[in-house]
Amino acid sequence: MKVTxxxxxxxxxxxxxxxxxxxxxxxxIPMLDTEKPIIVFASHAHRDHYNPQVFxxxxxxxxxxxxxxxxxxxxxxxxPVSEIPVVRARMDxxxxxxxxxxxxxLHSTDAGVAYVxxxxxxxxxxxxxxxxxxxxxxxxxxxxxxxxxYRYEIQKLKDSSIDVAFVPLDPRQEKxxxxxxLYFLKNVQVKEVYPMHYWDKAEIIEEFVKEYPEYGxxxxxxxxxxxxxx
Numbered sequence: 001m002k003v004t005x006x007x008x009x010x011x012x013x014x015x016x017x018x019x020x021x022x023x024x025x026x027x028x029i030p031m032l033d034t035e036k037p038i039i040v041f042a043s044h045a046h047r048d049h050y051n052p053q054v055f056x057x058x059x060x061x062x063x064x065x066x067x068x069x070x071x072x073x074x075x076x077x078x079x080p081v082s083e084i085p086v087v088r089a090r091m092d093x094x095x096x097x098x099x100x101x102x103x104x105x106l107h108s109t110d111a112g113v114a115y116v117x118x119x120x121x122x123x124x125x126x127x128x129x130x131x132x133x134x135x136x137x138x139x140x141x142x143x144x145x146x147x148x149x150y151r152y153e154i155q156k157l158k159d160s161s162i163d164v165a166f167v168p169l170d171p172r173q174e175k176x177x178x179x180x181x182l183y184f185l186k187n188v189q190v191k192e193v194y195p196m197h198y199w200d201k202a203e204i205i206e207e208f209v210k211e212y213p214e215y216g217x218x219x220x221x222x223x224x225x226x227x228x229x230x
Contacts, residue, residue, distance in 0.1 A: 001121045003164060004030055005225040008048055009128070009196040011166055015121045018099035022115070022126045022166065023049040029057065037065035037098055043128025044112025045074045055080035067098055071112030071128075089113050106153045109133055109146060114153070122163035125190070129197070131168040132180035150180060154187055162190040169195035171204045178208055185215055194222045 002014040007027030013020040019038035021029070025048050032038065038058060042050035050070070058066055068086045070079065079086050087095055091107035100120055105113040110129035117124040132150040134143045165188070169181050185193065193215075198204045202223045209216050 001164070003194065003225055005194065005222050008199075009043075009126075009166065009168075011126070011194065011196070011225075013124060013164070015099075015119055017120065018101060020101075020117060020119075020124065021054070023128065024054045025049060025051045029061070032058075032061055032063060034062040034064055037067065038063055039067045039069060039097060039099075039101060041069045041115055041117075041126065042071060042074060042112075043114060043126065043130075044071045044108060044110070045078075046111060046129070049112075049128060050074060050078070052078045052080065055084055065098070069095070069097070069103065069115070073112050089115070106130055106156055109150050109153065116157070116160065116162075123161065125157070125160075125162045125165040125167075125188075127165070127167050127184075127196075129168065131170065131197075132176070132183060134173065134176045134179055136174055136176065147179070151183060151187075154184055157188045160188065162188060163192065165190045165193045166196050167193055168197035169204055169208060170197050171199065171201045177204065178211065181208065182212065185218065190218065192220055193218050194220050194225060196222060198222075 004012040009023040011022045022041045023043055066084050068080055069089050072088050072090045089105050091105050091113050094104045096102055102118040104116045108128050108130040112128055114128045114130040115126045132147050134146055167184055171177055195205050209219055
């Protein structure tokens with residue numbers, strides 16, 4: 001399994017039988033084996049997580065078999081052309097897809113869904129915008145409700161064993177930036193975590209590792225992830 005960081009929350013995972021492309025919004029997609037199928041996941045409709053131009057881009061690259069898995073909040077007007085099949089992903093559902101891929105969804109605390117993807121080579125988790133979105137200055141009751149909702153969703157993963165996870169680490173949350181990530185790490189069995197959604201401020205990853213060195217072996221330097229073998 002190879003992981004390539006593209007931009008923001010966008011990642012490409014390359015397995016022997018299939019490619020998995022998550023939350024592409026912009027950036028360079030590496031050269032692909034056009035004989036291998038690709039599943040394109042979009043967690044929700046926000047512009048920094050879904051760009052419908054990804055489908056003509058993949059066609060231009062010569063990809064022959066493309067499947068789109070799009071969260072239900074994405075408008076059908078922004079679906080790919082008719083010859084590309086679409087799975088409309090709703091929260092708390094399970095899907096069996098091509099190349100032996102199985103997917104289940106969680107309910108995001110912002111919009112759309114998070115994805116748990118199982119394939120022959122391991123299990124992937126892409127959070128989308130599922131995070132503990134607590135903000136300084138917001139009403140205390142709203143922040144408590146947010147934390148409760150986030151923890152409820154993450155508890156659904158407590159019996160899972162995840163090989164690779166893509167999880168938000170957003171510096172805009174200031175002193176609360178690590179809250180969601182820490183809860184995830186403390187409650188989910190995971191081998192490797194690639195922080196995302198850090199708005200070009202990759203130094204937040206190093207800051208997190210310095211503050212919480214016990215997770216230094218789990219947290220990966222996302223910006224350096226260009227085809228890393230897992």
